[in-house]
Amino acid sequence: MDTVFGIQFKGGVVLAADQSNARSILVYQNNLDKVTKLSSHSAMGVSGPNADMVNFTEYIAKNLALYELANDGTKLSTKAQANFCRNELAVALRKGPYQVNLLLGGYDEKDDAGSLYFLDYLAALQKVPYGSQGYASNFCLSIMDKEYREGLTEADALLIIEHCIKEIATRFLINQPNFMIKIIDKDGVRVHSFGGDPADT
Amino acid sequence: FSSSLTMARRYDSSTTTFSPEGRLHQVEYAIEAINNAGTCVGILGNDGIVMASERRITSGLLAPAKTSEKTYKLCPHAACNVAGLTADANILIDQARLRAGRYHYQYQEPIPVEQLVEHVCNYKQSYTQYGGLRPFGVAFLFAGYDENHGFQLYQSDPSGNYSGWKATVIGANNQAGKSLLKSEYGSSSSSEMTDEEETSPDVAGALRLAVKVLNKTMDGTAAAAEKMELFTMKLDESGDVVHHILTQKEAQAVIDEVEAETASAGDS
Numbered sequence: 273m274d275t276v277f278g279i280q281f282k283g284g285v286v287l288a289a290d291q292s293n294a295r296s297i298l299v300y301q302n303n304l305d306k307v308t309k310l311s312s313h314s315a316m317g318v319s320g321p322n323a324d325m326v327n328f329t330e331y332i333a334k335n336l337a338l339y340e341l342a343n344d345g346t347k348l349s350t351k352a353q354a355n356f357c358r359n360e361l362a363v364a365l366r367k368g369p370y371q372v373n374l375l376l377g378g379y380d381e382k383d384d385a386g387s388l389y390f391l392d393y394l395a396a397l398q399k400v401p402y403g404s405q406g407y408a409s410n411f412c413l414s415i416m417d418k419e420y421r422e423g424l425t426e427a428d429a430l431l432i433i434e435h436c437i438k439e440i441a442t443r444f445l446i447n448q449p450n451f452m453i454k455i456i457d458k459d460g461v462r463v464h465s466f467g468g469d470p471a472d473t
Numbered sequence: 474f475s476s477s478l479t480m481a482r483r484y485d486s487s488t489t490t491f492s493p494e495g496r497l498h499q500v501e502y503a504i505e506a507i508n509n510a511g512t513c514v515g516i517l518g519n520d521g522i523v524m525a526s527e528r529r530i531t532s533g534l535l536a537p538a539k540t541s542e543k544t545y546k547l548c549p550h551a552a553c554n555v556a557g558l559t560a561d562a563n564i565l566i567d568q569a570r571l572r573a574g575r576y577h578y579q580y581q582e583p584i585p586v587e588q589l590v591e592h593v594c595n596y597k598q599s600y601t602q603y604g605g606l607r608p609f610g611v612a613f614l615f616a617g618y619d620e621n622h623g624f625q626l627y628q629s630d631p632s633g634n635y636s637g638w639k640a641t642v643i644g645a646n647n648q649a650g651k652s653l654l655k656s657e658y659g660s661s662s663s664s665e666m667t668d669e670e671e672t673s674p675d676v677a678g679a680l681r682l683a684v685k686v687l688n689k690t691m692d693g694t695a696a697a698a699e700k701m702e703l704f705t706m707k708l709d710e711s712g713d714v715v716h717h718i719l720t721q722k723e724a725q726a727v728i729d730e731v732e733a734e735t736a737s738a739g740d741s
Contacts, residue, residue, distance in 0.1 A: 343585065343587075346621055351582065352580035356580055359578070382620065
């Protein structure tokens with residue numbers, strides 16, 4: 273049910289996700305943050321059961337932090353982080369799979385560019401210029417196919433995101449009133465906007 | 474000193490025991506063993522690394538070596554030189570190769586050189602603390618390239634300690650070699666610059682310096698291409714790391730250059 277999507281632009285990545293936490297016919301909350309910061313310049317939009325979502329993202333984030341501590345501040349590139357995630361998913365797959373579908377976005381100083389990776393619960397990994405997870409794909413992918421081009425600015429990318437959100441609001445059966453949008457660029461991971469403040473208890 | 478030696482006998486058989494003076498004798502003995510091994514010189518140049526080692530031909534009846542006894546490739550961007558027990562070294566080299574491969578499998582990126590060195594060293598260290606096994610009688614020179622820190626040269630010993638060097642020597646007569654490096658590394662004879670500040674040589678200059686050092690440590694034996702193994706690590710035009718063991722001809726050319734240099738230096 274979760275809606276997660278993202279677009280790469282020149283110098284960064286935008287990640288967006290809905291904020292509903294629901295099971296069956298009950299909505300628990302409308303201010304859940306499904307885009308978790310992994311490291312100073314990367315974040316992951318996650319779709320799946322809340323337990324796996326939290327468990328997996330925290331596990332990855334803490335392992336990345338450990339890497340930096342153990343290796344004198346050396347940062348892992350976005351590609352390396354994505355491959356690390358993939359490996360963890362692959363190992364768990366035939367033991368106790370993480371039922372999470374992700375979009376991992378990050379910025380690398382080395383290339384002065386953003387990159388976006390699509391991972392699913394079967395440990396598939398693909399670098400993509402834009403992507404989405406869940407039912408949202410049915411609505412968003414065709415919009416992004418049409419509107420994405422190389423060298424988008426941040427503003428352009430945000431317009432496409434807005435367009436996608438409008439489409440989902442109009443056409444998707446399930447009501448998702450709130451969206452969390454985060455931007456990753458040379459200055460790190462920042463919140464662009466949200467519908468519901470995750471800090472509200 | 475002699476009394477602590479006789480006392481040491483009681484504490485030196487087990488690697489995992491400190492002596493009353495707070496020493497690990499087995500580790501120290503292992504380090505001593507390497508001082509009898511063939512010399513290895515490592516020099517960090519500004520465009521690459523040189524590792525030169527003494528080839529010891531123990532018998533004329535030995536079949537010509539198909540592979541080096543001194544230089545080993547660990548992964549596309551790292552190699553090492555060995556001083557000490559070859560059989561011990563083989564185990565550690567396997568460990569290093571496995572670690573480099575596994576890192577690449579996990580991250581799809583080359584392992585940062587220091588991480589590889591630290592892994593091998595942690596493995597060595599465990600043999601000084603657990604299991605009652607003797608330490609590895611091997612010292613390494615690691616040469617590698619990664620994007621974070623460029624070319625790097627590391628030295629490690631049986632204790633599991635390691636450090637990064639601009640130039641260093643291990644094996645027989647390493648003290649003589651090191652003192653030569655101290656005076657000659659970064660001076661104008663081995664680099665293009667003529668400033669007073671220390672500058673690193675290019676690989677060609679480092680090769681000449683390495684041969685000079687080997688000449689000194691192999692003092693008494695005439696410098697010859699078959700008695701030395703010269704290894705270089707550089708980047709090619711596409712930015713890939715190139716490992717190269719000099720051919721007999723190439724090595725002889727360097728030796729000749731050094732001979733000419735020392736001859737003319739004597740004149741001026």
